[in-house]
Amino acid sequence: MRAIHIILTLISGIVIGVLNQRIGILIQALDSILFILILQIGIEVGLKYKDIMRSIKKLKNQLHLPIITIISSIIAGIISSKILNIDTRIVLAISLGMGWYSFTGAYLTLKLNPYYGAIAFASNMLREAATIIITPILPRKFKKAGVIIGGATTMDTTLPIIVKEFGEEEMILALYHGLIITLIIPIILSTII
């Protein structure tokens, strides 16, 4: 799916929301739609079971990378909350969205309010865009930083750019990393908020 589809859908939602305040009732449906999305993502991960097992065998010394991604997002969240003087829990939840903007945006809209949902959506979408822009300019020595910044997106949208810049051998790492992060995000967010 192209980013343009997401942006156009988002803009049409915003326009309809501005024009008709009563349509805000749709937000009540988020809970069920999130449930369906998680189920579908779970199925996709289950379908890739063989690939995951194969990649785990090849990634002996790099299995810890998703942990570094989570730690760096926690550090970023804590520092941001100090700078912005906002509830640490909220900023941590936004930061720990780790690039999965649709889930984090919807989850925070449901659990907090559309204001923080919009911030989580934009911040995580920017993270994905930053991965696409920054990965090509990163020195090869720090290539893992590109995967960490990519977060959950390294298994789909940012996978081609990582492979293009760092080679086929990084594909397995990026795929494994994205899958683990995608599975972990809903669990972490539901623990925080």
Next chain:
Amino acid sequence: MSNIYISIIIGVLIGYLISKKGYYKRKEIIEKSTTITLLILVFIIGVGIGVESTSIKIEAITIIIVITILNIIIPIIIEVMKSIWRK
């Protein structure tokens, strides 16, 4: 939110069983349906932003920028520190 844990586990199990049976053609259908769900979700988030648009201030942009920049800088700092540590 135990629903999330349950749906992940059920989803992974269904996906695993489908892959075991070799129904790879269903993969495309699942991917398409995920895309539709994603677009519905993004649309509703848009509606939420639209409804709340009057209360979204410049403060929101500051929050977005600070969190995003830190999420980019910190992984790079960690990787730099790791390379210094190895030396």
